[in-house]
Amino acid sequence: MSVGDENPFGELLQDYVLECLPLAEQVADTFVELERRWRAGDPADELLGSLPGRLHTVKGNSAMMGLTPAQETAHALEDACGLLRRSSERRTDPAAALLITGGGLLVDLVRQASPELDPGPAARYVERVRQWMQGEGPPAADTQSERRRTDRRGGGGADKTDSVVRVDFRRLDALLEVLGEGLIQHSALAEAYRRLARRSGACEELDRLDQTILALEKTLKRLESTLMETRLLPIASVFGRFPRMLRDTAEAEGKRVRLLQSGGETPLDKAVLDRLSEPLLHLVTNAIVHGMEPPDARSLAGKPEEGTIRLDAAPHAGRVVIRVADDGRGLDEKAIRKKAEALGQELRDDEVVPLRSLIFLPGLSTAEQVSRLAGRGVGLDVVAGAIHALGGTIDVETEPGKGTAFTLSLPVTLAIIRSLIVEIDHERFALPMAHVAETVRAEPDAIREINHRGVAQWRGDLIHVADGGAVLGTAAADRAPRRFYVVMAAGGKRQALLVDRLVGHQDIVVKGLDPALGRPDVVSGTTILGDGRVACILDSVRILEGGRRAG
C-alpha cells in the first residue's frame, strides 16, 4: 500500500489492525450479546457501559491512520451507544439489529485497513444511525448488503490477530526453515558417526563425539519446542468470528440458535489455525442450515425453540480435539445410504459400512434443496479433505431427533512431523506417523488374493494390502518380494502398504512441492533426509482412498 506519502502513519497499518481488530470484534460480539439480553428482558447496562471506551479508541486510532470510514462508523456507534445508555426504552430489536450491522461493518473496515475503500457503505450507515437517533422510524432493512459490499475476501492479510504476536509470521517461518536445516545436519552427523563407529570400533574420542551429538539433539529439540510455542495462538482467534456469523445465518434461515463455546484458550499452531477456519465455519453453518429445525418444529418435538450449537476444544494426548455439536434433527441415515448407493458406492451386504465413511463421500448431500448459505458447492468431503491434509481425523456421531456431533482431532503443530521413513524400489519416502498404525514383517504366505486384491490378517480383521511400487508407479517387473508392510489408518479406513525396507523414524520438516513436479496424487510434500536426499512425503489419506500417482 502506498499511503506513506499522504498519511504520516501509513506504514503502521498492520499495527493498527493488530490493536484495533480485537477491539472491534469485542464490540461486535457485545452487540450480539446485547440483542440476546434485551430479548430476555435484561437491560444489560454494564455491557452497554463497556462499549464507548473501546469504540472511542477505535475511532481515535482510525482517525490518526486516516481511515475515515472506520472512524465515522465507530463514531456513529459511540453516539448510538450513548443514546441507548440514557434511554432504556429505545433498547429494541431494531436498535440491536442496527448495532449488529454496524459492528460487522466496523470489523470489516478495520480488518481491511485500507485507505482506498469505498466510503459509501460507511456513509450510508452513519446516515441511518443519524435517522434512528432522531427517532425517524426503524432503520431501513438493507443491513446485510452493506456489510457484503465492503467485504473483499482474502484482501485483509491481517486476519485472526486476536492474540498479539508482534512478529511478522514470515520471520517465524524463516526461523523454522533454519531449525529444519539444523535438524537435517544433526541427522547427517549422527549417520556419519554411526558409520565411523562401525568402521573403527569403540574409542574414547568416539564416545565424546556421541555425547556431543546427543547434546546437540537435545539443544535442537529445545529450540524446536520453544519456536513451536511461539507459533501457537489460542483457538479463540478462530472461534471469535463465529457468534456474529451464526447470528446472521440463523436469522437468514429463520432459526433460533445460541452458540456455547469452551476451550477457546487451547493453543494451536498458526499454520493449523489458518487452515482450520474454513472447515470449522462450514461445519457450524451446516449445523444451522441443515441440522437445526425451525422453532415451531422444535416446539412440536418437545425441544426448546432455541437450538444450541456447542463448539468445544481441548488438548488431548498431544493433539487438539474439537467438537462441533448441535441438538438438531440428526442425520438422515437412510437418505445418506440411498444417496451413497446412487453415487455408485458398493454397499455389500457382508460389510457393515459405517455412516462416517459415507457422509464424507464427494458429492454426497442429502439436502433436498441447496441452501443459499450452506450450499457453496462445498460438501463434507471437502471439510474432511482439509482436516486430513492437516494430518487430522474427523468423525461423526448422530442420533435421530437428538443431534449431530463432529469430532476433529488435529496435530498441535504442522511444520515438523514425526515420520516413518520407508524404502520402495530404492527410493525413500516419509509416512506421517499420525496415520501409521503398525509395521509388520511380510511373511511369504501372509498375503492372499481375494477379488484380485491382496488382503492380510491384521488384529483379527482382513485388510487390503497395496504394493508400494504400484501405488507410486515405480514397480519393476522382476523384483524380489517386499519384506514389510505398513498398516495405515485414517478416517475409519485401514490399509497396508508393502515396502522394501523400514529405514527408521525421523522428524521431518515439511516443504512444499516443487511446482515443476506437478502434484502427484499420493504425494503431499517433500522433505530433506539426514543424508541430504530429497524424499517425498506420502499422503496416507489419499492412499487409503485408493489414489495412485498420476501418470
Next chain:
Amino acid sequence: MPHSFLVIDDSKLHHQMYRLIFSRGALAGSTVHYATNGREGYGLLAAHPELTLVLLDLNMPEMNGLEVLERRRAEGLHPHIPIVLVTTEGSAEDEARGRSAGAWEYLRKPFQPADVEHLVMRALAKAEPIA
C-alpha cells in the same frame, strides 16, 4: 544535543506512532524510551533525568496518567522535566485534573505529527524549569 523522550502508553500502536514522529525532521536521532503502564513509566522517569519531554497517556492499566502525576508531585521527582498528558477529545474534566496534578500541557488524541513537534518546540523554548 539529541533529545530524549519517554512515552508512557499502553498502546503499542501509539508507541509506533511516536517512534515515527521522533525519527523525522528536526527530531531525527532522538532517543525514545517506552513504557506500557504507569508503574513502568514512573521507573523510567526516575532513571532518566536527561529527558526532554514525557508523553503520558491518561487511561492505562496499573497506575493511570493522573496517578503518575500525583506520585511524581508527592515525591518531587525531576520537576524540571515537562510532562504532557495525552487525553482524548471531550475529556475536559480529566484535563483540568491533569493540570492541577502537575501536567505541563495536554495533547488530544487523535493527534498528528505536527501537534507533537509543536509541543516539543514549546517545551524547548521554555528555558526555565517547569514545575
